[in-house]
Amino acid sequence: xxxxxxxxxxxxxxxxxxxxxxxxxxxxxxxxxxxxxxxxxxxxxxxxxxxxxxxxxxxxxxxxxxxxxxxxxxxxxxxxxxxxxxxxxxxxxxxxxxxxxxxxxxxxxxxxxxxxxxxxxxxxxxxxxxxxxxxxxxxxxxxxxxxxxxxxxxxxxxxxxxxxxxxxxxxxxxxxxxxxxxxxxxxxxxxxxxxxxxxxxxxxxxxxxxxxxxxxxxxxxxxxxxxxxxxxxxxxxxxx
Numbered sequence: 145x146x147x148x149x150x151x152x153x154x155x156x157x158x159x160x161x162x163x164x165x166x167x168x169x170x171x172x173x174x175x176x177x178x179x180x181x182x183x184x185x186x187x188x189x190x191x192x193x194x195x196x197x198x199x200x201x202x203x204x205x206x207x208x209x210x211x212x213x214x215x216x217x218x219x220x221x222x223x224x225x226x227x228x229x230x231x232x233x234x235x236x237x238x239x240x241x242x243x244x245x246x247x248x249x250x251x252x253x254x255x256x257x258x259x260x261x262x263x264x265x266x267x268x269x270x271x272x273x274x275x276x277x278x279x280x281x282x283x284x285x286x287x288x289x290x291x292x293x294x295x296x297x298x299x300x301x302x303x304x305x306x307x308x309x310x311x312x313x314x315x316x317x318x319x320x321x322x323x324x325x326x327x328x329x330x331x332x333x334x335x336x337x338x339x340x341x342x343x344x345x346x347x348x349x350x351x352x353x354x355x356x357x358x359x360x361x362x363x364x365x366x367x368x369x370x371x372x373x374x375x376x377x378x379x380x381x382x383x384x
Contacts, residue, residue, distance in 0.1 A: 153190060154183060157338040159312065160190040163285055166310060172284030174198035175308070177225055177271065177297060180289075181207055182214040187287040187312065192217050198285075199278045201225065203236055203266040219278050224251055225290060225297035226268045234268045251293050270300030283307070289314040289340075295321050303329040311343040317363050318371055333360055 153161050176188045179200035183189050188198055192215060200218045202208045208222035224234045237252040252263060275283075286308035288294050294313055311331060315322045316339055323341070327333070331343040334352045336359060344350050352360065 154186045155190070156185060159337045159340060160187060162337060163187075163191065163310065163312070164194060167284065169194075171195040171197075172309075173280050173282060174285040174287065175201070175275070175278075175280070175283055176287045177201045178287075178289035178291070178314075179207070179211055179220075180204070182211040187289070188218075188285075189215070191285070196284075199274065199280070201271075201274060205264070205266075221269070221274050221278075223267045223269045223274070225271050225274075225293065225300065226251075227296040227299040228270055228272075230268055230270070230296070230300075232268060233265050235263050236266045238262045238264060251291075271297050272300050272302050272305075275306060284309045285312070286310070287312045287340075292316075295325055298322075298325050298329075303331075307345065309344070312337075312340045313343070314339050315341050317368065320364060320368070323364055336360060336363070 153159075155161075171194065172191075174188045174191055174196055175198060176186075179186070179188070179202040182200075188196070188200070192198065197217045198219075200208075200211045200215060200220045202211055202220065202222060203224040205222055208220055211218065211220045224236065226234065235252045283306050286306075288297060288311070290297055291314075294315070311326065313322060313326065323333070326341075326343050330346045332346045332348065332351075333341060333356075334344055334350050335342040335356050341360075
């Protein structure tokens, strides 16, 4: 009998239901990097309701506190993720709606950069150091949404040690950096849902459908020169 996931969904594009269907209804362990709000637009709240346990990583201290209060089956880490050798703390840009808004905060590389909501300082760790403290026996599902800082975070991840069964990672396809890091570490693209790419280990029997393969090539490779041209034109317009 085919497993039918619950009707409700919290993630964009119903991705949480798709994750439950991928795992056939069994319980597992998740890691959500860039958790943001514990419920609103959460990739993993529906999974937790279905008996999953996991780790939530969220730099915004107010949202991390909400996660601790509302996500009893999750370990919560209030930190930003950086590459090995990164600073012990980083400057985070606050969304225009304020510190407790549901938009994702992001690392601000340039202290002089202006932000409507301001800034806050946040502890910084590698993904490995968080996982070593959390000590999961296995990672079934890893979700990463770090507003453009996915690649530095993945540099601090031990792929051989943790080997997630399914990886969902946000990629706006402005470069091939994220795709190259993931595939160079033994993972294969199988699907795209919204702005998130799904990857599985290269030795998995799962393969992308022909439609998904064509869509991936068009989105990541054929359209990339045009996106880079648009970025260049925008940078020219911003110059004084």
